[in-house]
Amino acid sequence: MISKPLIEAIVAHYAQPLEGRHGLAHWARVLENGRLLADRTDADTTVVELFAVFHDACRQNESFDPDHGARGAELARRFHNEGLLDLNDKQLALLTHACEAHTDGLITGALTVRVCWDSDRLDLGRAGIRPAQGLLCTGAARDSEIMQWAGERSLTGHRPDLLATEWGIVLKDEKSA
Template sequence: MITPELMRAILDQYPLSLHGTHGISHWARVLENGQRLASITGANLMVVELFAVFHDSQRRNEHLDPGHGRRGAELAASLRSSYYELGDEDFALLYTACEHHTDGLINADITVQTCWDSDRLDLGRVWISPSPERMCTRAAKTEEIIEWANQRSTKNTLPDWVATEWGIRL
């Protein structure tokens, strides 16, 4: 469960615009992509949700930003136990998923694969069509899911629950 307190702690350290291409609406869609994929892949839902809010949280620019995945993973480490709880094994998955999310890898634990796919499904916002060959999981390669995610991404859809559940009004 992502609490408003966790979101505030993350955003206190987020240097970019919340409206940017790697900002809040991206995080929220990645979370919903991950929830949908996890219901099929059996990925750990808590890890998938935490990945959504940490993986781009330490970007310093909206372009190529080497190392932002590892910095996001380190932020996740620093807020663990104070703002959310996660066991050691699951935290290792979260760390790996954040650290390597831009490396183009395909093979990993199913939870890590689900995290990466949830991010790759949201490429439409920067006018890149998500490609089934770049996806890790069978679920994310399906036309139905790619189309669903891509439509939301190109429209920059912002889910209503961002205001009520994360306490963020854009």
């Protein structure tokens, strides 16, 4: 589980709107997608969960930002060196590679990395993109029920309860509702 202090430290570095297309609701959906996929595979759940909050954490804009994954990986390395992440060397290598290459369109590699990529790709509906089954890396992500579940949540901008229950965050327009 992503701790509240860790999410607060990551958010402190996030330069984009928390409510934006790559913001906290996206991270939370990617986290829930990743947890579901990790439960159906042998992926390392810790790495999958951390990917959800680091992969877009260092975006400089909401559009074309080709180096954002590398910056997110560097933030993860920094937090690991500062003791905010408790990962072994293999886990850190998987996390940083998953972040660095998550926009490269790759579909092969270590299972945990592929689950990370799938968890993000299943949330492409927020950008008007329906993920192609052939670009999903795992059988679990290609399952039609999972694709439909994740796709509907992405298209509607679903805000998972974990934003409040796990991270203690209420996004702006939720407060006024």
